[in-house]
Amino acid sequence: ETGVTQTPRHLVMGMTNKKSLKCEQHLGHNAMYWYKQSAKKPLELMFVYSLEERVENNSVPSRFSPECPNSSHLFLHLHTLQPEDSALYLCASSPSRQGVNGYTFGSGTRLTVV
């Protein structure tokens, strides 16, 4: 148990579906992140939430929509995804955006879009 819990672990969805990924951290951290990991590519930062401020990667398509209702929970809402969106989606948290303590990652959600 890493302290960052992601559900579901695996998700298969059609291109017309709407689904949500959930992330929960019990570490008292103030910043949470969504990363996308595609095969042979760097971990790609999608969104950052810090003290309820949202920072986006401008290259993330609008079919991905984050929600952070409080400092412990982070969601990634998915709709009308494309097959190229199939990847491992990782949630992470850190004590603050400026700290040097690194991130604590969840185990990820393996998403397959069919």
Place this chain on the structure above:
Amino acid sequence: DQQVKQNSPSLSVQEGRISILNCDYTNSMFDYFLWYKKYPAEGPTFLISISSIKDKNEDGRFTVFLNKSAKHLSLHIVPSQPGDSAVYFCAARSGSARQLTFGSGTQLTVLP
């Protein structure tokens, strides 16, 4: 443009020998560097880090070296063990960006 590059997608090493994983970066504003280790079906876990004011940091079998003039860092694992087989990600932080930039990872396989 990738600011953090791990040019070797894979590396195989015999058990007991040294593993050397390399990472290059382009952004001179990076001030902190980290290595993460990832097993299949798990998220990355923090391994070791180094501040840009240092050139070496050691923790048990793991040592990270930083060469700022070459914008290069490396992770040495000695002796390598089969349980070290995993994907290793290099990451860097810029104080102004306040978030980590990751490389594409190197798959290390330690052969028994």
